[in-house]
Amino acid sequence: MLEPFEVLFEADLPAYAVPDELSRLYGRLGFADRVVYSNFVSSLDGVVALGSGFSAGSVISGKFEPDRFLMALLRACADAVVIGAGTMRATPGHLWTPAHVYPDLASSFSALRETLGRALQPRLVVLTAEGDLDVNHPAVQKGATILTTQQGAERIGGRQPASCDVVILGRGRQFKIARAFDELETRGFRVILTEGGPHLIGELIANHLLDEAFLTLSPVIAGRGKTRRLGMVEGVDLLPLVPVWSRLVSVRRQLDYLFLRYALPPA
Numbered sequence: 001m002l003e004p005f006e007v008l009f010e011a012d013l014p015a016y017a018v019p020d021e022l023s024r025l026y027g028r029l030g031f032a033d034r035v036v037y038s039n040f041v042s043s044l045d046g047v048v049a050l051g052s053g054f055s056a057g058s059v060i061s062g063k064f065e066p067d068r069f070l071m072a073l074l075r076a077c078a079d080a081v082v083i084g085a086g087t088m089r090a091t092p093g094h095l096w097t098p099a100h101v102y103p104d105l106a107s108s109f110s111a112l113r114e115t116l117g118r119a120l121q122p123r124l125v126v127l128t129a130e131g132d133l134d135v136n137h138p139a140v141q142k143g144a145t146i147l148t149t150q151q152g153a154e155r156i157g158g159r160q161p162a163s164c165d166v167v168i169l170g171r172g173r174q175f176k177i178a179r180a181f182d183e184l185e186t187r188g189f190r191v192i193l194t195e196g197g198p199h200l201i202g203e204l205i206a207n208h209l210l211d212e213a214f215l216t217l218s219p220v221i222a223g224r225g226k227t228r229r230l231g232m233v234e235g236v237d238l239l240p241l242v243p244v245w246s247r248l249v250s251v252r253r254q255l256d257y258l259f260l261r262y263a264l265p266p267a
C-alpha cells in the first residue's frame with residue numbers, strides 16, 4: 001500500500017483539480033498552460049542508462065512503487081509523451097501510458113485526464129532520424145506520431161500500423177528539434193512530457209525548450225566501468241561556457257528516495 005509522499009519543500013506552483021486519491025498521495029500538482037517537462041530517475045552517482053538490454057529506469061529505481069506512481073501521474077497530466085528512438089529501442093515491451101506503470105490507480109488517472117480535458121491517453125511521439133523503429137513494438141501498434149527525416153520515412157517504408165502517423169521534418173542527418181515542437185503545437189499538444197533519453201534532453205536544454213525537470217534520486221550507486229553509462233544530459237557541452245542554472249521548486253521524499261522538481265531558465 002503506497003504511503004503519501006512527504007513534502008519537504010514546495011514553491012508556489014500551479015495546481016490542477018486532482019482527484020482525491022491522487023492528491024492524498026502526492027499533494028498538489030499542476031503546470032502552466034504551455035509547458036515541456038522531463039522525468040528521469042538517476043542513481044546517486046548520476047547514471048540514468050545502463051546500455052542495451054536493460055530497462056534502465058526500472059533497474060535504477062529498483063521498481064520503487066512511488067517512482068512508478070509519479071511516472072504515471074506525470075503521464076496522466078500530459079497531452080503527449082515525447083521520446084527519442086534510442087529510448088524506444090532500449091525498452092521493447094513498454095507502453096508510455098499511466099496505467100502501464102501504475103495499473104492500480106488507472107481509473108484515478110483517467111479521471112484526472114477527463115477533468116483536464118485531455119484525450120483518453122497521452123499521444124506517444126517518437127523522434128527518429130534513421131527510421132530504425134520496430135513497427136511491431138506494442139507502443140507503435142497502439143498508435144504513435146513518428147517525427148522523422150526523409151531517409152527515416154523511407155526506411156520505415158509505410159510499414160507502420162494505421163494507428164500511427166509519420167511526419168517528415170527534414171532531409172539531413174536530423175531535423176531541428178524546435179520543428180518537432182512547432183509540429184506538436186499545431187496539433188494542439190501544449191502540455192508535453194518528455195521521457196528522454198539523455199541525447200534528446202541534451203538537445204532540448206541546449207535549445208531552451210525544456211521548462212521543467214523532474215528527477216527521482218535513487219539511493220543506489222550504479223558505478224561506471226568499461227561500458228559507457230549515460231547521465232541525464234548527453235551530446236552537448238554546457239558548462240563552463242553555457243551554464244544552465246535551474247531553480248528547485250519542489251522536494252518530496254519516500255524512504256531513501258528524493259523526488260525533485262526543477263524549473264529551467266526561460267530562453
Ligand SMILES: NC(=O)c1ccc[n+]([C@@H]2O[C@H](COP(=O)([O-])OP(=O)(O)OC[C@H]3O[C@@H](n4cnc5c(N)ncnc54)[C@H](OP(=O)(O)O)[C@@H]3O)[C@@H](O)[C@H]2O)c1
Pocket residue numbers: 039040041042047048049050051052054055056057060083084085086087088090091127128129130131132148173174175176177195196197198199200201203230234
Ligand atoms: N533513467 C531514466 O529515467 C531514463 C529515461 C529515459 C531513457 N533512459 C535510457 O536512456 C537510454 C537511451 O538514451 P539515448 O540518449 O541514447 O536515446 P534518446 O535520446 O531517447 O534517443 C536518441 C535518438 O532520438 C532520435 N532523435 C533525437 N533528436 C532527434 C532529432 N533532432 N532529429 C531526428 N531524430 C532525433 C535519434 O534517433 P535515430 O537514432 O533513430 O535517428 C537519436 O539517435 C536507454 O538506455 C534508456 O533506457 C533512461
